[in-house]
Amino acid sequence: MPSSASNKRHFVIVGVLVVVMTIVLGWILNSVLPLPEAGVAQAATVDALFRVHMWLIAFLFALVCVFMVYSFVVFRRAKREDEGDHFEGNTTLEVLWTAIPLVLVVVFSFIGVRTLADITAARPDELQIQVTGQQWSWMFAYPNGTTNAELVVPVGQPLMLEMTSKDVLHAFWVKEWRMKQDLVPGMTTHIHYTPTATGEFTLACNQVCGLSHTNMYAKVRVVTKEEYTAWANEQALAQGVQPHEQAIKLDLQTASN
Amino acid sequence: MSVPLTSLALVRGLIGYIVGFAVGMAIVLLGRLVLGVEPWFPEAVYVGGIICAMIAFLLSSGVMSDWLKWTRGVDTPMPHGSPAGRPAWARYFGIDYNHKVIGIQYGVTGLLLLIVGGTFALIFRTELAEPGMQFLTLQTYNEIFSLHGWVALASILLGIGGLANYLVPLMIGAEDMAFPRLNAFGYWITVPGIVTLLASLLVGGWDSGWTAYPPLSLRGAVGYQFMFWGVFAIGLSSILGSLNLIATILMMRPKGMSLFRMPIFCWAVLATSMIQLTATQFIGVDFLLLSFERSLGMPFFNPIMTAEGVNIGGQPILHQHLFWFYSHPAVYVFVLPGLGIISELLPVFSRKPLFGYRWVALSSLAIALVGFLVWGHHMFTSGYQPYLRVAFMISTLLVAVPTGVKFFSWLGTMWGGRLTFPTPMLFTLGAISVFLIGGLSGPVLATVTTDLYLHDTYFVVGHFHATIFGGFVFPFFAAIYYWYPKITGRMYNETLGKLHFWIMTPAFWVMSIGQMSVGVLGMRRQIADYDPALGITGGQIAITFAGFAIAFSILLFIYNIFTSAEVGVLAGANPWRSRSPEWQIPSPVPEHSFASPISVVGEPYDYGLAGSKYVAMAGAGDD
Numbered sequence: 079m080p081s082s083a084s085n086k087r088h089f090v091i092v093g094v095l096v097v098v099m100t101i102v103l104g105w106i107l108n109s110v111l112p113l114p115e116a117g118v119a120q121a122a123t124v125d126a127l128f129r130v131h132m133w134l135i136a137f138l139f140a141l142v143c144v145f146m147v148y149s150f151v152v153f154r155r156a157k158r159e160d161e162g163d164h165f166e167g168n169t170t171l172e173v174l175w176t177a178i179p180l181v182l183v184v185v186f187s188f189i190g191v192r193t194l195a196d197i198t199a200a201r202p203d204e205l206q207i208q209v210t211g212q213q214w215s216w217m218f219a220y221p222n223g224t225t226n227a228e229l230v231v232p233v234g235q236p237l238m239l240e241m242t243s244k245d246v247l248h249a250f251w252v253k254e255w256r257m258k259q260d261l262v263p264g265m266t267t268h269i270h271y272t273p274t275a276t277g278e279f280t281l282a283c284n285q286v287c288g289l290s291h292t293n294m295y296a297k298v299r300v301v302t303k304e305e306y307t308a309w310a311n312e313q314a315l316a317q318g319v320q321p322h323e324q325a326i327k328l329d330l331q332t333a334s335n
Numbered sequence: 336m337s338v339p340l341t342s343l344a345l346v347r348g349l350i351g352y353i354v355g356f357a358v359g360m361a362i363v364l365l366g367r368l369v370l371g372v373e374p375w376f377p378e379a380v381y382v383g384g385i386i387c388a389m390i391a392f393l394l395s396s397g398v399m400s401d402w403l404k405w406t407r408g409v410d411t412p413m414p415h416g417s418p419a420g421r422p423a424w425a426r427y428f429g430i431d432y433n434h435k436v437i438g439i440q441y442g443v444t445g446l447l448l449l450i451v452g453g454t455f456a457l458i459f460r461t462e463l464a465e466p467g468m469q470f471l472t473l474q475t476y477n478e479i480f481s482l483h484g485w486v487a488l489a490s491i492l493l494g495i496g497g498l499a500n501y502l503v504p505l506m507i508g509a510e511d512m513a514f515p516r517l518n519a520f521g522y523w524i525t526v527p528g529i530v531t532l533l534a535s536l537l538v539g540g541w542d543s544g545w546t547a548y549p550p551l552s553l554r555g556a557v558g559y560q561f562m563f564w565g566v567f568a569i570g571l572s573s574i575l576g577s578l579n580l581i582a583t584i585l586m587m588r589p590k591g592m593s594l595f596r597m598p599i600f601c602w603a604v605l606a607t608s609m610i611q612l613t614a615t616q617f618i619g620v621d622f623l624l625l626s627f628e629r630s631l632g633m634p635f636f637n638p639i640m641t642a643e644g645v646n647i648g649g650q651p652i653l654h655q656h657l658f659w660f661y662s663h664p665a666v667y668v669f670v671l672p673g674l675g676i677i678s679e680l681l682p683v684f685s686r687k688p689l690f691g692y693r694w695v696a697l698s699s700l701a702i703a704l705v706g707f708l709v710w711g712h713h714m715f716t717s718g719y720q721p722y723l724r725v726a727f728m729i730s731t732l733l734v735a736v737p738t739g740v741k742f743f744s745w746l747g748t749m750w751g752g753r754l755t756f757p758t759p760m761l762f763t764l765g766a767i768s769v770f771l772i773g774g775l776s777g778p779v780l781a782t783v784t785t786d787l788y789l790h791d792t793y794f795v796v797g798h799f800h801a802t803i804f805g806g807f808v809f810p811f812f813a814a815i816y817y818w819y820p821k822i823t824g825r826m827y828n829e830t831l832g833k834l835h836f837w838i839m840t841p842a843f844w845v846m847s848i849g850q851m852s853v854g855v856l857g858m859r860r861q862i863a864d865y866d867p868a869l870g871i872t873g874g875q876i877a878i879t880f881a882g883f884a885i886a887f888s889i890l891l892f893i894y895n896i897f898t899s900a901e902v903g904v905l906a907g908a909n910p911w912r913s914r915s916p917e918w919q920i921p922s923p924v925p926e927h928s929f930a931s932p933i934s935v936v937g938e939p940y941d942y943g944l945a946g947s948k949y950v951a952m953a954g955a956g957d958d
Contacts, residue, residue, distance in 0.1 A: 082751075083750055083751025084751070111851070111852050111855045112855070112856070113788075113855060114856065114857055123784065124784055124785060124787070124788050127782065127784050127785050128779065128785050128788070131778060131779040131782070131785060132779075134778065135775045135776070135779070138775055139771060139772075139775055142742055142746065142767075142771055143768070143771070145746045145749075145750065146746060146749065146764070146767065146768075149746070149749040149750055149752070149754060150749075150754060150756075150764075153685075153749065153750065153751060153752050153753065153754050154753075154754050154755075155686065155752075155753035155754055155755050156753075160686065160753040161686045161687075161753060161942055161943035162685055162686040162687030162751060162752035162753045162942060162943045163687065163751040163752070163943065164687070164688065164941070164942075164943040164944045165687075165688070165690075165751070166688045166690070166691075166692065166938075166940075166941075167688075167690050167691035167692065167693075167694070167744075167747070168690075168691070168747070171691075171743070171747070172691050172694045172740065172743075172744075175739060175740060175743040176694075176736060176739075176740060179735055179736045179739045180736055182735075183729075183732045183733055183735060183736060186732055186778065186782060187728065187729045187732055189782075190725075190728050190729075190732075190782040190783060190784060191725055191728075193782075193784040194724065194725070194728075194783045194784050197784060197787070198721065245550065246548075246549075246550045246551040246554070247548055247550070247551065247651060249716060249791065251859070253788075253857040256787065256788045257787035257788065258716050258787055258788070258790060258791070259716055259718065259787075260716050260717050260718050262651055262652065262717070262718050263550060263637075263638050263640075263651065264638025264639075264640060264646040264648070264650070264651065265638075265646070265718060267718035280866065282859060282866075284790070284791045284792075284859050285548070285716075285791065286477075286542075286543060286544050286548070286551070286861040287551060288477075288542060288551055288554070288555070289473050289474060289477065289542070290473060291477075291861070291862065292473060292476075292862040292863045292864045292865075293864070
């Protein structure tokens, strides 16, 4: 083993180990932490950035751990009276490890801003649904005034959820839909989704809201456009109103296909 | 020697507390009766009781006696040592102005609360091991996880108070703190605070978690009032304690000890105290406003909508701003002293100077400063103005820069050293590994895009427990093992210490990584039960087992520190061959720590530099 702390061989060995550990760890992180299936178009952006973050974590973890564990092994004290090499610091190194993270912060801020703009953007022709939370249930109101305890939406249709609460804070979270948003009494909050996967999902309240917060669930059904228009018409009929605009449009689209 | 119980300040204070509570309740009841309103309104009656109880505690314990005498022009001497005719232990239950006694009082109370808070965690952890409700009701679950939060945070604040009070004067060679009576007051006001906080369980607890978001915190049991006022008292202690520490560090250093020649822990305490002194008021005000809204009906936070949909009431999000303006910087209050401990111990056990002393010192100040600008990252989903998300994302990511400086400096300190691994060093290294997990899981939460998914899931739970264990709990244990011989004069049991480490550290890794993975899979935080369809039952069982392993290892620690005080081998003045001033005096530290004033003649961490000296003791020989 090389003895002097500034011997280049140390740094070559550590460098190789950092690369190997980054690859192994990155692979493990991206398989131990599997995100649930994605259910909206916006999820692709969130998931991609999550993966980038996992690689960053893998690299930084490897960097610190390899240097640390290597020191444990190589720079272990042999004799009681031994003292370490005397160096008090290195300004070049300090500047470097301040500046490089700063650059990374700028890069990640930039990516963060771009992706945020992407996932919060309004899409044309959105279906607006009013979501109301109260202890401990959910209610969904469609543009024509029909209301329902389940959220039923057509696949591929951009949505804008307008949310408020009747009592305390709640939060809207369908894990396959990724982004969440608080419901605040006295104000309206918004969130945009474009469902891409059909099926049944669970909406769970994600802001502690009292006794039954744990069980404040609602069912979310993403259905085909045909199924949706049939459902919307049935609801309109049952509640004595006209079908809403998007439902009529979808009806025309599916009829002309 | 027998000691009548009522001569102990703690006992007298608690009796005063109970009497004061009854008197306070009676005053409010009578007042309401006179005013002709329904007398029994718990929100007002209990608050009257709490306020009077706290004041009565302080008066009857005697911690304000000297001040009251001063108002009458009576001079009071500064007492030194144990009062004659009383056993040494009685000192720790009484009013004492010696910073070493107060430091132990803070530290032991902090440890006790750590055990209470940890026990709450074990209870609900057991409930969470399997889906379905096993032995708790939803209501008790909510009360216990809520109380776990504030009890654990109180334990950290007191633990930090213990470290800082005991160590700072010794490290700068000072006789005591700048304001010894204020120091005692700072400790003793936490006692009625803690009693009030815990008493909330007797009146129905509270169920909002430690964040107490309104409107939820404006409803529910009167236990909320106990939490608001208990936290207020502990917060007042933080403010007074930090004021005292700043004054001590700035004014009482010996000749030759410039700021950049202080032991690095003092820098960490300085930075932490600056945050505590300036941020704690916000949560104090916030909790008072919540209390007033509940008991006096003042509409600060609860919206009141007119028929036209106009809000003529309060604004729930205002609370979140006030709360996090303290509670985020508070995270740095919790971790900076621990990071200071890491920087303090690494050079000793690496036999090498602290790498980049000035950078490490200033990075603490930088973290404290940036820490004030990031509170809004707790509110990415709150519905506040969208542009704020971007600003808070960038400021939050910036915290990574000074934190990185600390990590890299630690690596630089170890590199090329001559490392040994006794228990304090093991806990220091464990702290680095755990804080690394906590730190690295931060940026993905700081980035709004990914936070919108992870927000309020178990990923966050894993993140902040790793941050706080790595930044406080592990360094706290490292510090106790390291300074144990200085405090007691005897060595702890090394085998038990290592066993403690080798159980606790892997268990904590399992717990953290387990919490983060169940979070990514969809486990929400603060819930009593979860959907088995999430496929996380295995993870939950592992987290629960890890939790019990940690608790078991802490029992070993308690056993170790209690028995070693009697049977441990005599440690001598400086078993670690440290250069710091506190190791140049006998162990245990005498009543007057330094027989004569010290002066600083060199750099603090010049390990390996032949012939270098840090402190010169006037008259005394070298150890």
